[in-house]
Amino acid sequence: MKLFKKIKKNKESTLKCDSCESEYNGIPLCFGSDFPDYYYSVPPNEIDERVELEKSLCVVDKTHFFHRGRVTIPILDFDSDLYFDIWTSISPENFEIRMDCWDSENRKDFGPYFGWIQNQIPTYENTINIKSIVIEQDPGIIPEIEITEENHQLAIDQKNGITYQRAKEIVEFILKLNNK
Numbered sequence: 001m002k003l004f005k006k007i008k009k010n011k012e013s014t015l016k017c018d019s020c021e022s023e024y025n026g027i028p029l030c031f032g033s034d035f036p037d038y039y040y041s042v043p044p045n046e047i048d049e050r051v052e053l054e055k056s057l058c059v060v061d062k063t064h065f066f067h068r069g070r071v072t073i074p075i076l077d078f079d080s081d082l083y084f085d086i087w088t089s090i091s092p093e094n095f096e097i098r099m100d101c102w103d104s105e106n107r108k109d110f111g112p113y114f115g116w117i118q119n120q121i122p123t124y125e126n127t128i129n130i131k132s133i134v135i136e137q138d139p140g141i142i143p144e145i146e147i148t149e150e151n152h153q154l155a156i157d158q159k160n161g162i163t164y165q166r167a168k169e170i171v172e173f174i175l176k177l178n179n180k
Helices: 037-041 044-050 092-101 153-160 164-178
Strands: 002-005 014-016 023-025 030-032 051-053 057-060 064-073 082-089 113-116 131-135 144-147
Touching: 037 057, 044 051, 057 092, 064 092, 064 153, 082 113, 082 164, 092 113, 144 153
Parallel strands: 030 082, 064 144
Antiparallel strands: 002 030, 014 023, 051 057, 057 064, 064 082, 113 131, 131 144
């Protein structure tokens, strides 16, 4: 996953990556993927003709529809949360509804939309094709993804929260992945 932004917080003044020894002011808490994993099944020389991609919407071969949202994992003993901006599948019918209401002031009144997670989230086992719903937010705010897959650790962590220490372990693991 790609690091999107770093959010500065007060608990630690710096975080040093054990892998690359880079230092971060505060702990980076927002990670994401630029594309649904299915995107990578398209040969690079065919992407222009087979993939339609907007900032938060993606269509492959006019038959596979995806939209982007945010999984929020509360950090119980910290003043911010851990975020994963990822992709889920969406039915063609719901994709059309999302397109129609995208710029509407009342966008959050539409949905929620059922979908399957379309990115592997580091440190969580088998997140591809786990159940989720996407809940619209006000225009300009990324939709929220609620994991609905029963007994999956990501759903459990989203519901119950994690400790700062666990969040730090996840962040350090992702930083190591990004520096390989």
